[in-house]
Amino acid sequence: AGNMAKSKFEYVRQFELDDRCLPNTWIVVRVDGKGFHKFSDSHGYAKPNDERALRLMSRSASAVMDEFKEICVAYGQSDEYSFVFRKEAQAYSRRSSKLATNVCSLFTSAFVYHWSEYFDSAKPQYPPVFDGRTVLYPSDHNMRDYLSWRQADCHINNLYNTTFWALVLKGGLTPHEAEERLKGTLSGDKNEILFSQFGVNYNTEPELYRKGTVLVRRRGPVPLPNGGTRDKSQIFQSNTDLIGEDFWKENSHLLNS
Ligand code: ATP
Ligand code: ATP
Ligand code: MG
Ligand code: MG
Ligand code: MG
Ligand code: MG
Incomplete structure (x- = not known):
């Protein structure tokens, strides 16, 4: 209630530092x-x-985007998800720790809340923990390079892991032997091991694994009861490339705002 008189303890609030993110x-x-x-x-x-x-x-990431409408695009791979807020976003007056903790907390609770829809158990064996951080990118170029960095990381790790587990699960190597086999190898070498030893063409592996997942908010048609459609802002999911120009041409609304 707002009718409480200020106590003599109130001054401790001054110890909280201003952590509002730079505008625009x-x-x-x-x-x-x-x-x-x-x-x-x-x-x-x-x-x-x-x-x-x-x-x-x-x-879980969709639950975050449903709550925070100023997130325009998100990218996920492995155990991480990145959420990009529009440059003009005003949620929590752009307070860095408020943004990171609210996004992280909602993501984590949604992960547990929806667990049983994806796994054959009612809940995880112990409460999973996610960390969260806020990073600012002043130019469109920097923001795109950030997403490219995460997607390149997905590619490098997935090529390594795919080859590593092929050597272990199909090649009969111990994890230690597989690690030794891959030491110092380049991308081309791993592609070659996969193809010549296991008949796997890396480029035909699922895009979900090679590219990660992109969630983008944009207007698009939704069906109406009368059979027609109406344009509505929605979240679209794909496993597309973010590094080249195509995604940014198809989603030019992300940059022209
Ligand atoms: P904000 O997002 O700004 O924190 P809020 O609705 O959470 O908004 P708070 O100032 O944090 O506002 O107050 C929490 C409110 O939650 C209380 O005012 C009360 O209405 C309710 N609440 C919290 N815990 C209890 C409880 N144990 N029993 C009954 N009501 C509770
Ligand atoms: P940290 O706490 O430092 O993040 P971590 O063990 O979570 O440590 P990460 O670098 O974040 O290390 O890597 C996450 C690990 O989780 C991967 O290396 C992989 O072993 C596992 N992992 C995450 N998602 C999946 C998935 N979908 N399928 C299989 N393994 C996964
Ligand atoms: Mg990780
Ligand atoms: Mg991790
Ligand atoms: Mg880590
Ligand atoms: Mg509260």
Whole structure:
């Protein structure tokens, strides 16, 4: 209630520092699972990629975008998701810790809330933890490079993990031997091992694994009861490339605002 008189303790509020983000700047909040190497093991994630887990991550990210309408695009891979707020975003007066903690907390609770829709158990064995951070990007170029960085990371890790697990699960190597085999190899070498030893063409692996997941908010047609359609702002999910120009041409509204 707002009718409380100020107590003599009130001054301690002055110890809180102003952490408002610079105006007119892209705000990115990234969440990442804590110790998910272990969490994925103890919950029987398929190696190298558990599709259920990736879909649960994107379900949780959609819950965040439903709540925070100023998030225009999000990108996820492995145990992480990045949320890009429009440059003009005003949520929580752009207070950095408010943004990071609210996004991170909603993401984590949605991950647990929706768990049973993706896994054959009512809830995880122990409460999962995600960290969250806020990073500012002053130019469109910087923001695009940020997303390219995360997608390049997805590619590098997935090529390594796909080859590593092929050597272990199909090639009969121990994890230590597989690690030794891959030491110092370049992308081309890993592609070659996959193809010549296991008949796997890396480029035909699912895009969900190679590219990660993009959630973009844009207007599009939704069906009406009368059979027609109406344009409405919605979240579109894809496993597309963010590094080239095509995505940004198809979604020019993201940059021209
Ligand atoms: P904000 O998002 O700004 O924090 P808020 O609605 O959470 O908004 P608070 O000032 O944090 O506002 O107050 C929390 C409110 O939640 C209380 O005013 C009360 O109405 C309700 N509430 C919290 N805990 C309890 C409880 N144990 N029993 C009954 N009501 C509670
Ligand atoms: P930290 O707390 O420092 O983030 P971490 O163990 O979570 O440590 P990350 O670098 O974040 O390390 O890597 C996440 C790990 O979680 C991956 O290396 C992989 O082992 C596992 N993992 C995450 N998502 C999946 C998935 N969908 N399928 C299989 N394994 C996954
Ligand atoms: Mg990490
Ligand atoms: Mg992690
Ligand atoms: Mg990670
Ligand atoms: Mg409250």
